[in-house]
Amino acid sequence: MRKELKFTVNGQPYELYVKPKTLLVDVLRNELGLTGTKKGCESSSCGVCTIILNGMAVKSCSILALQAEGAEITTVEGLAKGDQLHPLQKAFLDYGAYQCGFCTPGMLASAKAFLDENPKPTEEEIKEAIDGNVCRCTGYNSIIRAMTAVVNGDYKEAK
Amino acid sequence: MINDFEYDAPKTLKEALSLLDKYREDYKIIAGGQSLLIMMRQGLIKPEHLIDIKGISELNYVKFDSNKGLRMGALTTHSTLEKSPVIKKSFGVIAEMEKRLASIQTRNWGSIGGNLCHGDPAGDLAPVLIALNATLTVASIHGERNMLVEGFFLDYFETALEYGDLLTEIQVPTIPSNTGTAYTKFNVIESDMATVGVGVSITLAPKEGHCKDVRIVLANAAPKPMRAKQAEELLRGKKITDPLLKEAGEIASTETEPISDIHASAEYRKELVKVLVKQLSKEAHLRAKQA
Numbered sequence: 001m002r003k004e005l006k007f008t009v010n011g012q013p014y015e016l017y018v019k020p021k022t023l024l025v026d027v028l029r030n031e032l033g034l035t036g037t038k039k040g041c042e043s044s045s046c047g048v049c050t051i052i053l054n055g056m057a058v059k060s061c062s063i064l065a066l067q068a069e070g071a072e073i074t075t076v077e078g079l080a081k082g083d084q085l086h087p088l089q090k091a092f093l094d095y096g097a098y099q100c101g102f103c104t105p106g107m108l109a110s111a112k113a114f115l116d117e118n119p120k121p122t123e124e125e126i127k128e129a130i131d132g133n134v135c136r137c138t139g140y141n142s143i144i145r146a147m148t149a150v151v152n153g154d155y156k157e158a159k
Numbered sequence: 160m161i162n163d164f165e166y167d168a169p170k171t172l173k174e175a176l177s178l179l180d181k182y183r184e185d186y187k188i189i190a191g192g193q194s195l196l197i198m199m200r201q202g203l204i205k206p207e208h209l210i211d212i213k214g215i216s217e218l219n220y221v222k223f224d225s226n227k228g229l230r231m232g233a234l235t236t237h238s239t240l241e242k243s244p245v246i247k248k249s250f251g252v253i254a255e256m257e258k259r260l261a262s263i264q265t266r267n268w269g270s271i272g273g274n275l276c277h278g279d280p281a282g283d284l285a286p287v288l289i290a291l292n293a294t295l296t297v298a299s300i301h302g303e304r305n306m307l308v309e310g311f312f313l314d315y316f317e318t319a320l321e322y323g324d325l326l327t328e329i330q331v332p333t334i335p336s337n338t339g340t341a342y343t344k345f346n347v348i349e350s351d352m353a354t355v356g357v358g359v360s361i362t363l364a365p366k367e368g369h370c371k372d373v374r375i376v377l378a379n380a381a382p383k384p385m386r387a388k389q390a391e392e393l394l395r396g397k398k399i400t401d402p403l404l405k406e407a408g409e410i411a412s413t414e415t416e417p418i419s420d421i422h423a424s425a426e427y428r429k430e431l432v433k434v435l436v437k438q439l440s441k442e443a444h445l446r447a448k449q450a
Contacts, residue, residue, distance in 0.1 A: 020165070044196075044265060057263055057267060059262075062264075064166075064192065064196070064211070066166060128263075131263065133262075
């Protein structure tokens with residue numbers, strides 16, 4: 001039997017009915033069409049499904065959709081403001097931190113949740129922040145450089 | 160594929176306990192689900208009813224009192240412990256362990272109670288709690304009971320919980336003075352499960368400086384978290400020296416019953432225990448001297 005789920009994704013309130021076994025990542029991708037969030041290992045190992053839920057980075061493949069009742073969610077689609085990319089997205093482009101792009105939505109979610117909580121981290125803390133996200137291209141250094149540039153204030157948030 | 164199930168999300172402990180009583184043996188409890196959903200996805204667990212306790216806010220707290228010690232609600236997340244000022248200050252080994260327990264995302268959503276109830280012998284939380292002589296409270300509609308965390312684990316993925324029971328709280332007594340504690344695990348990928356983990360607590364006699372009390376607890380070295388009691392016995396009452404710690408590691412290794420799996424052979428795990436017990440006891444001893 002389907003159950004009611006109310007939550008907010010990228011500022012937009014939603015009310016839908018889902019089967020209890022549905023995972024959050026599947027609701028985002030299949031019901032809401034937000035296919036920016038990817039599915040990788042589906043065993044809580046790779047981090048490509050990372051989203052921001054109530055300010056925290058979490059793995060949307062390891063949470064039942066119904067557990068997100070009442071939550072405020074941000075996915076990669078919610079980072080840009082209109083046609084203005086988020087500072088992290090711009091820095092990722094400039095520093096070649098995208099490569100194949102598959103880990104990017106999850107990396108950006110982890111990076112944003114982390115920098116929102118700790119805007120002036122050390123390099124070690126930046127590395128730890130993306131510890132739960134695997135980049136299959138092994139492009140970690142460019143991701144760390146992009147995050148460092150944002151921390152240094154090289155990119156300003158769009159008003 | 161995850162099976163279809165009936166879903167309830169009680170908002171209070173009372174409501175949760177009556178649901179457990181109502182569904183008897185046909186349910187599974189989900190908190191953060193960071194371990195459970197993996198097993199459900201693999202079809203290893205197919206519950207008829209899933210009772211989601213994540214939303215029971217009365218079980219989400221960290222309280223400290225210098226007489227009673229630390230009390231943590233079962234639904235407290237790992238990252239809450241890691242960031243808690245009182246835990247960092249007075250129970251540093253817990254914060255130290257939590258930081259490496261799993262990825263940040265998992266620590267943000269997974270609960271400490273769920274981690275214990277999952278009963279995985281590779282879990283990091285149990286050995287640290289046992290080293291700190293922690294207790295826990297289990298509730299059912301019939302009332303509450305308390306037990307040592309050490310007595311909570313029965314076998315692989317098996318705990319003392321009966322149907323109708325819910326783990327509600329974990330208590331850690333104030334760490335005695337002149338005590339040093341340490342935890343580490345060996346793993347190939349940082350923040351992965353422990354190939355082997357070791358938690359040590361050493362209390363020194365204030366004047367003489369010998370080892371007054373010691374606890375050495377191992378993760379993933381047996382079907383459940385275990386104390387290396389013979390190694391503890393060797394150290395208790397003695398002045399701690401490097402050769403003695405080496406011997407303690409060797410004894411601890413003989414006490415284990417590890418398995419071989421894709422991460423390591425049983426033989427390799429036994430070697431790891433030797434080395435880690437020696438190293439961690441040394442670290443705990445050093446911290447006890449500084450305490």
